[in-house]
Amino acid sequence: MTLPVVAVVGPTGSGKSDLGVALAQRLGGEVVNADALQFYRGMDIGTAKLTPAERQGVEHHLLDVLDVTEEASVAAYQDDARRIIDGIHDRGRVPILVGGSGLYVRAALDRLEFPPTDPSVRERLEAELAEGGAAAFRERLRAVDPASAARIGDDRRLVRALEVHEISGRPFSAFMPRREYHRPTVQMGLAVDRDLLRDRLAQRVQVMVRDGLAEEVRSLADSGLREGRTASRALGYAQFLQVLDGSVTEAAAVEDTIAATRRFAKRQLTWFRGDPRVAWLDWQADGLVDQAVGLARRSGDLS
Template sequence: MKAASITPVAVVGPTASGKSALALDLAERLGGEIVNADAMAQYRGMDIGTAKPPPAERRGIPHHMLDVLDVTETATVAKYKAAAGEMIEGLLEAGTTPIIVGGSMMYIQGLLDDWEFPATDPRVRARYEEQLAQMGPLALHRLLADVDPAAAATILDSDGRRIVRALEVVELTGQPFAASAPTIGEPRWGTAILALDREREELDARVEARTAQMFESGFVEEVAALCEHGLRNGRTASQAIGYTQVIAYLDGRLGLDEARERTFFGTRRYVRRQRSWFRRDHRAIWLDAAAPGLLDDALQALSQVRE
């Protein structure tokens, strides 16, 4: 149950828009704590490739739902929703403002709209996973487009795991994948949703700069070390943008420049999907992440929500 005077805040938006910095500023001003909503930042050791704020840059503010999984474990929206929901309830009971921050679209919606997920069938999933291994994600994506064009339009043709899940849901329910999505209504706990964005050209430049910085800061070495701990066998961790490309480089299937380039293009495509997804949420209060008074703009927006 939410304490009457506390409004949780979700800071969402595309990769490289500046969510982490604003979330830290808000946590300082509101006496809050950070709840991560980036799927891949849950993994221990996946630091550089997820732009995870290092401990020294967290300003002493507790961060939750970071470093909670080994790379061999499978991350799911359902497991995240349960764990993050429990964490948020605990913060509210303690009188602390939860600052939910991340760009993983289904994680945000699953958490804030209390998504009840369709059941799974191990046999059906195993069959599609076998097809994925044999055909590759592009061919399986074409199969999804035949049975559920709307789902195919929203799922990247490189995202094998989501393609498999969509096909599984369609087969088990006999309905389009979107039919299992939650209805967008009042967000749980009365959460205020602040969405950051920038001009497309500026976002592209920031993604390009971030990608270059990753590779200059030891990203290849990070991936190589994680491979020693089972990254290649991780069903979700190994599919993260950047990690997939560097694994291909380490295995001799890509050159280093091509791995870097594909990481940039993959991230840029993901940014386009994030912007489109979050724009559909009428509850979001959009802020210009490039504005010099961003924190003041965010606090003003929150004051209006609370009135």
């Protein structure tokens, strides 16, 4: 029997990490991180990364694998996550995928193929676009990929679609993802009370500041945080870099971080609500862990 992947998804602040640990303990599993910002070494407070003690002896994978100067790659993550999931299965254990970065979750779970890229081809196409204009480019794309030509509205994606066709010989639209699992999966989401979550996120940011977020950002700035294309834009980190630069006050950075975190949680809910395969559990239900374990066992044929 092939053990399923158990995935725990939902918005930031909903309790995914704690549930992931509890499921791993009950099901004999190991956690695979699917939060793109928890890849980064040193980004601990601002990403609410579980401490080693909070992991309660459960093995966690794909935490602290990148320096802040490195750029996260969904395609690279897919390779790493699937290799790790295979290894967990080979040990007779259950992979517990935990995170709220929607595209990374799909990369790990779904039949999702990433189109090829070639910087030299892209650079040439960008020059041709600048010379010939978007209308001519759209006609070129319509000749080889009418579905993409009808859907794409901006110049950058026009270039990308023609780049993919030139490299692969396949239309860009052929690489669109399908909601089809790569291997057996049980996907559960934490359903939240939005008003309560808004309050919790505000409190969470305040606790992060109290616990030393500013000092963490200052230390990471010395390690190149500003040069990191992904890490430097992270919630809280971008705002507190501005504090270091003297362009905003700490109070303003806190308020901006709270507002941005709330917007991010709303986008996460929209993303995961759009997937009909997610089974939703009340984040504050009595016996939440028992419910989640029961769902995993019923859906995944786990003993």
